[in-house]
Amino acid sequence: MLQLEAETLTALRAQRPRAVLFATSRHWSADWSAFANVNQLADIGPEPSGLRSVVVPNYDGAADLACALKGIGYSDFAIVAGPAELSTVRDRVTGFQSELPGVPVYHNAFSRDGGYSATAKLLANGRLPDCIFAVTDVMAIGAIAAIRDAGLTPGADVAVAGFDGIPLLRDVSPQLTTVALPLDWIGASALELPWLKLAIRHPPAQCSTRFSCASRPQVGIAEQIGEAASSPVIAAQVARTWSRELTNLTS
Known part of the structure; x- marks a missing residue:
């Protein structure tokens, strides 16, 4: 080997x-x-x-990320990963699954194109998770592109999280949630x-939650939207409420 x-x-x-x-x-x-x-x-x-x-800290960093994503309301996940025989892939997948057992894994090349292909495949198969964890930021960039090419909005229709905290992320939109390593x-x-x-x-790792994984709506929003559909007045109230929430998120 x-x-x-x-x-x-x-x-x-x-x-x-x-x-x-x-x-x-x-x-x-x-x-x-x-x-x-x-x-x-x-x-x-x-x-x-x-x-x-x-x-x-591949295992611990991925486990911490899973906890953080659960904490902001995500519940349905998929993992986009490189070859299963690599230690980095194994440790990050098992770390994430230690907090979220049973999350399906889609293996492909350990690259931007691998992230794109794996994400495109799972979306084409009708899989639409709340959040995709890509085991590297480079794969996450490919996942974001695949989500866009499927006619969906990254960070809104499907959230994306990565791992590494590479400098290239400053040019990625939406800003990527990641486990940032002190490179x-x-x-x-x-x-x-x-x-x-x-x-x-042992270097420290830090979970940085950004716009690619916005907080999920709290309990009660579905009911508000249902009422808004039948009442222009309530629709206006809901619109104002969410306008304030979005302003708070971006300020």
Whole structure:
């Protein structure tokens, strides 16, 4: 499972680098023990590997996101994910499902196009969840595009959440709800590790709820809408109420 990494390390060591840093989303069954005694080698990865490591909180971050989404009213979910054999995918899916058991998973390529294809497929099959959790922000960007191409509005008809907090999100609309990792901190910490005797570092992760996952309507709104359909006066009152709510959300 680690042939490519071993070949890469051999080639790099021939160049006599001061240190080697692996940033990987490895196969869940990969055994890194053979690398443990290599000097000046460190790893950014989903779980402790016997190396000096920055361990990304994939499981806990996804579980926290699921709790946050439940807390703002979502109840029907789907997961758009990369290949199931990758540790990052496995940990983020199982973390999310630890709080929301039984959420269906749609696997595809670990890319923007994979997020698009998986989302387009689930929508074409008649699946319309409240919220789609894409296991990376890049896949979430593809999911947003697929929702639009299906004639739906991301964040309104179908909410979308991602994971990573990549800088590209500043150009994405609607603003994406995500588990934001401190990417600069992770990189800086990883560069320190090759010279330490043994270290495992755990970066914090923060759930950032944005407009791609607005709060769901509270109990009672359906009844208001039903009354509004038969009464112009009540319709006007409901419209004013929701106008104020939207103003509060965007201010």
